[in-house]
Amino acid sequence: MSGARARLEEERGRTTRRLADLRGDFRGFVEASQDSNADDEHDPEGATIAFERSQVGALVRQAEERLREIDAALARLDAGTYGVCLTCGRPIPAGRLEARPAARTCVACA
DSSP: OOOHHHHHHHHHHHHHHHHHHHHHHHHHHHHHHHHHOOOGGGGGGGGOOHHHHHHHHHHHHHHHHHHHHHHHHHHHHHTTOOBBOOOOBBBOEEEHHHOOOTTOOOOTTT
């Protein structure tokens, strides 16, 4: 399971960096619209700041959820239940855990 811990910690590092970048982007969109009275909702030139902010906000929420999944997998690893399907209790195949280190269920239960 040491390989699993390394994969999870590597994935956690990548996700943490991605989340920091996305939060920076989000702050940038908020700051860009803060001091402007421009009507970007009706700008014919393309995507609005509000739309971009919404998109980045959704990506932030996805990254936060991914981080929670990874942390839960690390907790299962510490508890000795990592690699056991939370639904049926059978082992999760090694290939699935390599592809999705934070997997909670086997393929049949997914």
